[in-house]
Amino acid sequence: MEVHRSRTRRIYGCVDCGREVVPGEEIWVCGECWEEYTLCERCYDASKHKKMGHKMWKETIIWEVDPSLLEKVESVSDALLKCFQVYYDRPCLGYRKYHQEQIQPSYTWFSYQQVFQQSVQFSEGIKEAYNFSASETKFVGLCGISSIPWYITYYGSLISDIPLVPMHHSITEVNLSHLLRITKLPCLVSSRHLFEKLIKAIVSAAEVQESIKEEPHQLSLLILINDFEEPYSLKSATTPSTTPQVPSWLKVLDWDDLFKKDRKTKSEELHSFQIQSVYQEKRNKSDVVLLLSTSGTSGRPKLPIVTQQMLLQQVQVPRQANLLVMYSFEPLRQSLDVLSKGGKIGVWSGSTARISEDCKLLRPTVFGATPVYWNLYYTQWKEELQERKRESQGVREGDIVESLNEDWFKRNTFGNRCRTAIVGGAGASEDLKKWIFNVLRCIVIDGYGTTETGGVSGNSSIHSGTNLQLYDCPEMGYLTSDVPCPRGEIIVYTERLTPGYYGDPESNAEKFITLHGIRYFRTGDIGQLVEGKIQVIDRKASIFKLIQGVFVAPDPLERAFSTSPYVEQVLVYGNDKMNAVGAVVVPSEESSGDIEEILRNEFRSIGKSKNLHPWEIPNTIIVEKHKFTVENGFLSSIGKLCRPALNQYYKSKFPTYESTFDEVKIESYKDTDPDSPICLGLRILLQHTFPKFSSIDPNVSIVDLGADSITLAQLGSGIEKRFGKKIALPTLAKVPTLLHLQMMIFGGTFLDMNMEEKREEVIDWKKEVSSSW
Incomplete structure (x- = not known):
């Protein structure tokens, strides 16, 4: 009790009788009230009138313990075993049971002791099924959705020092076949629902290796998990119609076959509290523990190596007791961090439609997701806001927003004790983060990191121990000498930096750089340092060049256009045959009418508010009825756009154009009018700006050629790039003839106030620019 009193940060009391509920007792808690409404067991039974309007759930008050045993750990298996020992009677992994084809309205929990026992049984069972030797490195693959068997496989492999290769359940057959060839996996543990995909990938890998006379992969054991009784809610995970x-x-085994009831396991040692290691081999800090498959956003997935030393960075001994409850709709890569703090993990019930229901039952203290997932709720909120505006004519918009935020807060979408919302995996807009804060009323952490480095920053603040530098990227115009703040490619060194990619020397040479004796990872992200904080402003890997020669980064444009309530998903596309970007848009469900025209006006409005260049506003908009998903290969496993697949699919649907003045070389231009008084360079610019004129009359004005605000901007930009002469648009619009324009380019300013009188029409360029937006 003394340890409990010294470490606990809160006391639970009954609101009815007023007494303190001590550790080991059960308490009933309302899952709806933010100011916790709690009853002890006796008052809950006696005071039924108190339960009116409350949804009560039973929990057990846990004992706080001394975690100092975790301060000195020698290996990952040692750390896990000490977690199981220190927190042995606490709930560890939870799930929702199925009974008579119905999902139960509560979570069932395995204690740390039970998880330990099952993990050891798994490790002994798999070693018996396949002869793993400590003298050689053989990997076990793990491919499936978040479930209790997934975590037992993960922990069982770690405590028995079997290197593991976790793969996302949405991995394509091609990528899975690729990883089988690289890793030479002898054993793969996977969901039964992925059986058809697995067999095709396994056979495909063998055929490829035979055709190129490569050493065949060694996969000979497939273990299938029965993770859910109901079919997966994902298209790719449906049970195949033909076996x-x-x-x-x-050899194919059922996961349950590894757990023989008559096997005596070393898990019994838990009761003696004298566990040193289940497997006694001494491990080096550089030994491989995991190969973490990347998302494959930019091509084939890579396999960053995770060593003992890297994974041990997750072991964080808590200074004070804090309740930590995590929801796992994707397997948590940081689960060792949760266990070292004595936290508990509740896995999802197998359907995205039940995530909010799961959270209301589990009541997580932290909820993390990618911007793609958060944007689903944000889009729904924006649609409701538009509906309320239509219904509340004359009401101040601020009042409508405040009322809607209050309604959303009361919905308890993620339960009533979520105090931290994490946005990770991709860049999030400021609008999205503000919305999360206003609606959920909790701390919002915008995490930035990579599989190769671990966490780098949170809310732009660089983590302690992280060595972050900017590296000049002249091809995109980002330099560390830029004013007012340095910009460049973000390169990072952390204590968790991977030694490299497994079996991929080319990527190792490309993605890592050594400066002043320190080895950095090249993230491919463009950042800027502002008052010691890092801001990601661009993405080097996804940039493309338009026909004018300008580079465009689609990521910030997509974040900007996603703020429209009419947009659910958007891809910005471009190539060197296009003079402006194009967009593929999946409209929100509430969108109606001429959606293409609505989107065009929306993008112009956003472009004006964000000060975008004319070529950054989509000329061509493709309205796509079907969402980008992991199943159709258009989203990566972490919810990012899979650009290679998207670009390949949509590139033929965008129109292309002949080269404009910025790209045409004078040497390759066929001069059709060598006697013209207009110089060849200016004629090239004019003919590419106004292509319908085969010859250029030097005595006509730009207005006579059909100039508007867009062509004026293009011509002005071309003159500046080719001749180094910057001419303001109002001045350019007033030039009476092309000869005058040429004189202005080469002879300086000469216009006088009477120039407007020499032609009949004057462009009101400010008015036109305003209307064009």
Whole structure:
């Protein structure tokens, strides 16, 4: 009790009788009230009138313990075993049971002790099924959705020092076949619902290796998890209608077959509290523990190596006790951090439609997701806001927003004790982060990091121990000498930096750089340092060049256009045959009418508010009825746009144009009018700006050629780039003839106040620019 009193940060009391509920007792808690409404067991039974309007859930008050045993750990298996020992009677992994084809309205929990016992049984079972030797490195693959068997496989492999290769359940057959060839996996643990995909990938890998006379992969054991009784809610995870033929050399087992009831396991040692290591081999800090598959956003997935030393960085001994409850709709890569703090993890019930329901039952203290997931709620909120505006004519918009935020807060979308919202995996807009803060009323952490480095920053503040530098990127115009703040490619060194990619020397040479004796990872992100904080402003890997020669980064444009209530998903596309970007838009469900025209006006409005260049506003808009998903290969496993697949699919749907003045070389231009008084360079610019004129009359004005605000801007930009002469648009619009324009380019300013009188029409360029937006 003394340890509990010294470490606990809160006391639970019954609102009815007023007494303190001590550790070990059960308490009933309302899952709806933000100011916790709690009853002890006796008052809950006796005071039924108190339960009116409350949804009560039973929990057990846990004992706070001394975690100092975790301060000195020698390996990952040692750390896990000490977590199981220190927190042995606490709930560790939870799930929702199925009973008579119905999902139960509560979570069932395995204690740390039970998770330990099952993990050891798994490790012994898999070693018995396949002869793993400590003298050689053999990997076990793990491919499936978040479930209790997934975590047991993960922990069982770690405590028995079997290197693991976790792969996302949405991995394509091609990428899975690629990873099988690289890793030479002898054993793969996967969901039964992915059986058809697995067999095709396994056979495909073998055929490719045979055709190129490569050493065949060694996969000979496939273990299938029965993770959910109901079919997956994902298209790719549906049970196949026909059972594929299993190769003769492949042995298929059920996951439950690894757990023999008559096997005596070393898990019994838990009760003696004298566990040093289940497996006694001494491990080096550089030994491989995991190969973490990247998302494959920019091509084939890579396999960053995770060593003992890197994974041990997750072990964080809590200074004071804090309740930590995590929801796992994707397997948590930081689960060792949760266990070292004595936290508990509740896995999802197998359907995205039930995530909010799961959270209301689990009541997580932290909820993390990618911007793609958060934007689903943000889009829904914006649609409701538009509906309320239509219904509340004359009401101040601020009052409508405040009322809607209050309604959303009361919905308890993620339960009633979520105090931290994490946005990670991709860049999030400021609008999205402000919305999360206003609606959920909790701390918002915008995490930035990579699989190769671990966490780098939170809310732009660089983590302690992280060595972050900017590296000049002249091809995009980002330099560390830029004013007012340095800009460049973000390169990072952390204590968790991977030694490299497994079996991929080319990527290792490309993605890592050594400066002044320190090895950095090249993130491919463009950042700027503002008062010691890092801001990601661009993405080097996804940039493209338009026909004018200007580079365009689609990521910030997509974040800007996603703020429209009419946009659910958007891809910005371009190539060197286009003079402006194009966009593929999946409209929000509430969108109606001429959606293409609505989107065009929306993008112009956003472009004006964000000060975008004319070429950064989509000329061509493709309205796509079907969402980008992991299943159709258009989203990566972490919810990012899979650009290679998207670009390949949509590139033929965008119109292309002949080169404009910025790209045409004078040497390759065929001069059709060598006697013209207009110089060749200016004629090239004019003919590409006004292509319908085959010859250029030096005595006509720019207005006579059909100039508008856009062509004026293009011509002015071309003159500045080719001749180094910057001419303001109002001045350019007033030039009476092309000869005068040429004189102005080469002879300086000469216009006088009477120039407007020499032609009949004057462009009101300010008015036109305003209307064009």
